[in-house]
Amino acid sequence: MGENTNIIEMHNVGIRYDQGPEILSDIKLGLKKGSFHFLTGKSGAGKTSLLSMMYLAQKPSRGSMSVFGKNINFANRDNLAALRRRIGVVFQDFRLLAHLNAFDNVALPLRVCGMDEREVRKRVTELLNWVELDAHMQDTPDTLSGGEKQRIAIARAVINRPELLLADEPTGNVDNFIAAKLMKLFVELNKLGTTVVIATHSDKLINDFAYPRLHLQNRHLHIIQPAHYSMLREKADA
Amino acid sequence: MPKSLYISRKQELPLKGDSTSLFLQVIISIAVFIFAITLSGVLSVNTMLYNWNRSILGSLTVQIMPVNDTNKEKAAAQTLAHQEKAVEFLQNVDGIIKVTPLTDEQLKQLIQPWLGDGVNLDSLPIPRIIDVKLAPDAEINFVDLAQKLAQTSSQASVDNHKLWLSKLIRFADGLKLIASTVLFLVTIITSGAIFYTTRMSLGLHRNIIEILHIMGAKDTYVAQQYGKRMAFLGFCGGCLGLFFAVPVIFFISSLAVQIEGGIISEASLSFGDWITIFSLPLFSMFIAMLTAYYTVKRTLQKML
Numbered sequence: 001m002g003e004n005t006n007i008i009e010m011h012n013v014g015i016r017y018d019q020g021p022e023i024l025s026d027i028k029l030g031l032k033k034g035s036f037h038f039l040t041g042k043s044g045a046g047k048t049s050l051l052s053m054m055y056l057a058q059k060p061s062r063g064s065m066s067v068f069g070k071n072i073n074f075a076n077r078d079n080l081a082a083l084r085r086r087i088g089v090v091f092q093d094f095r096l097l098a099h100l101n102a103f104d105n106v107a108l109p110l111r112v113c114g115m116d117e118r119e120v121r122k123r124v125t126e127l128l129n130w131v132e133l134d135a136h137m138q139d140t141p142d143t144l145s146g147g148e149k150q151r152i153a154i155a156r157a158v159i160n161r162p163e164l165l166l167a168d169e170p171t172g173n174v175d176n177f178i179a180a181k182l183m184k185l186f187v188e189l190n191k192l193g194t195t196v197v198i199a200t201h202s203d204k205l206i207n208d209f210a211y212p213r214l215h216l217q218n219r220h221l222h223i224i225q226p227a228h229y230s231m232l233r234e235k236a237d238a
Numbered sequence: 239m240p241k242s243l244y245i246s247r248k249q250e251l252p253l254k255g256d257s258t259s260l261f262l263q264v265i266i267s268i269a270v271f272i273f274a275i276t277l278s279g280v281l282s283v284n285t286m287l288y289n290w291n292r293s294i295l296g297s298l299t300v301q302i303m304p305v306n307d308t309n310k311e312k313a314a315a316q317t318l319a320h321q322e323k324a325v326e327f328l329q330n331v332d333g334i335i336k337v338t339p340l341t342d343e344q345l346k347q348l349i350q351p352w353l354g355d356g357v358n359l360d361s362l363p364i365p366r367i368i369d370v371k372l373a374p375d376a377e378i379n380f381v382d383l384a385q386k387l388a389q390t391s392s393q394a395s396v397d398n399h400k401l402w403l404s405k406l407i408r409f410a411d412g413l414k415l416i417a418s419t420v421l422f423l424v425t426i427i428t429s430g431a432i433f434y435t436t437r438m439s440l441g442l443h444r445n446i447i448e449i450l451h452i453m454g455a456k457d458t459y460v461a462q463q464y465g466k467r468m469a470f471l472g473f474c475g476g477c478l479g480l481f482f483a484v485p486v487i488f489f490i491s492s493l494a495v496q497i498e499g500g501i502i503s504e505a506s507l508s509f510g511d512w513i514t515i516f517s518l519p520l521f522s523m524f525i526a527m528l529t530a531y532y533t534v535k536r537t538l539q540k541m542l
């Protein structure tokens with residue numbers, strides 16, 4: 001893939017649930033390799049829906065979309081699995097597996113692609129050390145605090161060194177100190193070449209980091225460059 | 239941190255906790271129990287059929303009863319005429335390669351031990367005998383043959399023992415067909431139970447499966463976990479069913495041995511038959527594994 005190719009491309013994409021109204025309409029988007037975006041919009045604007053199309057858990061109800069250059073309208077189930085392995089996801093509600101301990105949760109993306117168990121152990125131990133959870137390897141999620149669960153969710157998202165990292169309000173449940181630390185991790189990964197999209201509510205985050213925003217409003221997607229932030233906030237307040 | 243602490247890997251899908259496990263294991267053991275007993279019946283009937291078939295293969299004897307008439311010469315001539323008709327008929331039957339009516343000399347020799355020397359055959363109403371040679375691979379319907387022979391000649395009849403055996407063979411063949419149907423149905427019902435419990439379990443663990451998919455798991459990955467679990471249940475259920483079936487099989491065959499006449503006692507199980515019966519848990523293991531595997535593959539195809 002060349003320098004200027006888009007990791008994700010959407011044309012006239014719409015999504016609806018069952019027979020309900022369209023949640024998002026006419027989405028046109030080209031997500032450049034190596035870019036960093038915030039994804040904003042009120043609660044219920046469709047941030048999670050947009051992300052779930054990007055991590056291939058949800059198919060657009062109309063329009064066409066390609067991921068890593070592969071048109072997903074023509075992808076079979078194994079193609080989709082192969083694409084998903086290149087994407088890391090942090091869910092809004094973490095979605096850790098309750099019966100697995102921290103170690104096994106983080107190891108999941110490596111094991112589903114059949115990695116050698118010794119390599120799995122090495123990588124997971126390393127990463128858990130790095131997020132300072134090595135003492136909690138054996139603990140199941142229900143015994144961990146919100147922040148600890150979040151770090152596990154993030155470790156699981158990055159363990160496979162994804163080319164695209166999608167995070168759904170990852171700083172929603174943590175204090176500013178941890179939020180800043182997480183952001184530092186995302187920025188770090190971005191510098192190493194990972195394309196990043198972070199859905200967030202936090203004005204502080206948006207203001208502290210001068211990244212462009214994908215903003216959802218009235219079912220439509222607007223791309224806003226950092227200089228225009230204050231203007232939009234005035235409009236929203238009005 | 240000691241590595242051994244997290245070396246034992248937990249299954250991502252907590253299938254061991256499925257409440258249907260016990261149900262399935264009971265179903266599979268009952269199925270294997272019925273299967274083992276029915277199969278042992280089929281196998282021993284097979285041995286019996288083989289012995290019976292061998293004893294009716296090769297040759298056949300046809301009797302021509304003497305015609306009753308006060309005129310002895312006329313009677314003898316009529317009897318011979320009946321014999322000729324029977325011979326002509328037999329010669330045209332598929333699978334019969336040689337038809338030899340016994341000569342007067344041969345008949346005398348046959349009777350001699352009972353009646354002694356110097357018997358005048360012409361003065362006695364003795365049956366005439368036709369020796370029939372069958373082709374080695376002949377498939378002759380003896381009941382049918384006997385009927386047609388009787389139509390050809392009112393005096394002709396097929397040797398009783400063989401006729402009776404061939405009726406028994408047809409009966410045993412019928413039993414075998416019924417037993418095979420039972421084997422087939424038991425397998426289908428068990429697969430059906432596995433199919434539905436697997437589908438239920440997939441619904442139950444839908445969230446986990448969705449996460450596995452998002453992490454990049456292929457359908458095969460999920461299908462393998464179900465396959466492994468069901469293989470285990472299939473094997474354990476199979477062993478349990480076999481455990482209860484073997485004494486029953488022994489009991490039934492000991493009853494059969496007690497029957498006089500040697501007909502049923504030929505129904506014994508060979509060493510190979512026992513190996514087949516003892517490999518049933520492997521059979522139930524494979525059926526369970528394959529059913530679960532393909533159920534998962536097909537069901538997931540309908541999820542994103």
Ligand SMILES: Nc1ncnc2c1ncn2[C@@H]1O[C@H](COP(=O)(O)OP(=O)(O)O)[C@@H](O)[C@H]1O
Pocket residue numbers: 017023041042043044045046047048049050
């Ligand atoms: N699985 C679903 N089934 C039906 N409606 C849904 C589902 N998920 C989200 N929605 C609806 O879609 C809209 C957008 O939701 P969501 O994408 O979660 O927004 P956000 O993440 O920005 O809060 C909401 O109105 C929500 O009720």
Ligand SMILES: [Mg+2]
Pocket residue numbers: 047048049092168
């Ligand atoms: Mg959301």
